Amino acid sequence: MAKSFSPVRWYHGKYSEGYDLRPVRSARIAGRTLKFLALAIRVPLLKGLIGRVILWQLGVFRFRRHSPSGEAVMHPVHPNQRQLTKKESRISLQHFFQSAKDKHSPRTKLALQKKEQGKKSKSQKSSEMEKVEGVFDFHNAYLQGFTTPLQVAQRFLDVIRSMEESAVPLKPMMMWDAKDILHQAELSTKR
Incomplete structure (x- = not known):
């Protein structure tokens, strides 16, 4: 039985435990599709709809609702190794x-x-x-x-x-x- 794609399941997917936010994923667009999207986003009615979908895919709404669990992580999290004193x-x-x-x-x-x-x-x-x-x-x-x-x-x-x-x-x-x-x-x- 084939798995169906669910945006909700995609949204709640697993993410790295070292960082607070989930990774950003979005559809890759190129060629004619990109040209069509560039033209469609100029139409006033489609602009709002397409813009919201793209912003949702890029995680902007998630980011706005996100409340950090502590101080910001300003560097990659690596396993501890020997330190040079x-x-x-x-x-x-x-x-x-x-x-x-x-x-x-x-x-x-x-x-x-x-x-x-x-x-x-x-x-x-x-x-x-x-x-x-x-x-x-x-x-x-x-x-x-x-x-x-x-x-x-x-x-x-x-x-x-x-x-x-x-x-x-x-x-x-x-x-x-x-x-x-x-x-x-x-x-x-x-x-």
Whole structure:
């Protein structure tokens, strides 16, 4: 016996328990049907009828009646995994900058000494470099001679891994390959 389609049964279907609202589902319309619907929605009598059906399918009426059960969920709900503690992340960051300062060539160290005699003292520069978190900060650290591309790539991979291992894992938006990133960084360092 074939199941009949019932809008009421569709409305009360199962939904993810991680979020407050049911998923939005609507008919896919393309081609001639879409052209006809675009023309029909301009007719005053059909506009109200078609508009209400579409809004009902998209869940606008459900959303208006919805009373949330708590605070809004502003991020995806993921299973808990191992968290990187603040102490571990600070140690990792300090180790990164310390290793970056120790591995410079004599020529780079001489250039750094000339820059340090400028406007800012050594303590101010080191405190600034400890705050490095963004791409432009890494770029400036490279231009000032504090790091090499290989060290920046290693820190970048550490940041991505720590993001994936945090309480709320943040997955990067693109695919990445650690070996390829390190290989490109090594080639860039040799140049």
